[in-house]
Amino acid sequence: MTQQQRQTDRKREAILQAAITEFRQNGYEATSMDKIAATAAVSKRTVYNHFPSKEELFSAILMQLWHSTATQEVVTYSAEIAMQSLLEGYLARKMLMLCDPNFLDLSRVAVAATIHTPERASDMVEKLSKNELSIVTWIKAAQKDGKLIAGDPALMADMLLGQIKAIAFWPQVAMGQPILSTEQQQVLIQTTANMFLRYYGK
Incomplete structure (x- = not known):
C-alpha cells in the first residue's frame, strides 16, 4: 500500500x-x-x-455496524458440544453487541432516521436478516442431527433472538431504559436458551 x-x-x-x-x-x-x-x-x-451524499455516508456507517455484528455472531454447529452450551455462547456474543453503548447510540439514530423513510428501513431489515443467517444455518444443522424438531428455521431464529431483543435492546433504544447488568444479562441468556430448547428441542 x-x-x-x-x-x-x-x-x-x-x-x-x-x-x-x-x-x-x-x-x-x-x-x-x-x-x-x-x-x-x-x-x-x-x-x-x-x-x-449524507445518505451514502450514513449507509456506510450502518454497513460497518452490520459487519462488526456479523463477525461477533457467527455460530457453528457441533454435535460434540451440548446444545445449551452452544446456544448460551451464541447469545452471550449477541448480548455483548446489544449492550454496547456505541451500538445502542447508533441504533437509536438508525431507527429515528428510518421512521420517515421506508426504503431505508427496508434496507436495514435486509442487512440485519443477512447477518442472522448464521443462527439459521445452525438450527438447520441441529434439525438434521435430530437435536431440534422440524420447523421453519428462520422463524425459530426470530423467536430465539426476539426474546433477547425484547428485553436487552428495544427498551434501551426506544424508551431509554438502562443497559442490563451483567447478572441480568446472564439470567436472560440462560432463560432464553432454556425456553428455546424446551419448546424446540428433542
Whole structure:
C-alpha cells in the first residue's frame, strides 16, 4: 500500500468516525456534511470525494455496524458440544453487541432516521436478516442431527433472538431504559436458551 493510499484510508476513517460522533450527538436530520468535515478536520470536498451524499455516508456507517455484528455472531454447529452450551455462547456474543453503548447510540439514530423513510428501513431489515443467517444455518444443522424438531428455521431464529431483543435492546433504544447488568444479562441468556430448547428441542 502506497503512502498516498494510506493517507486516503486515514481520511476516510476520520470522516466515518466524525460522522458517527455527529449522528450520535445530533441525530440524522440535524447532522450536516459541513459539520462532519469540520469534526474530521478535512475539507468538505474531501468528504464528498469519499461519500457523495449524507445518505451514502450514513449507509456506510450502518454497513460497518452490520459487519462488526456479523463477525461477533457467527455460530457453528457441533454435535460434540451440548446444545445449551452452544446456544448460551451464541447469545452471550449477541448480548455483548446489544449492550454496547456505541451500538445502542447508533441504533437509536438508525431507527429515528428510518421512521420517515421506508426504503431505508427496508434496507436495514435486509442487512440485519443477512447477518442472522448464521443462527439459521445452525438450527438447520441441529434439525438434521435430530437435536431440534422440524420447523421453519428462520422463524425459530426470530423467536430465539426476539426474546433477547425484547428485553436487552428495544427498551434501551426506544424508551431509554438502562443497559442490563451483567447478572441480568446472564439470567436472560440462560432463560432464553432454556425456553428455546424446551419448546424446540428433542
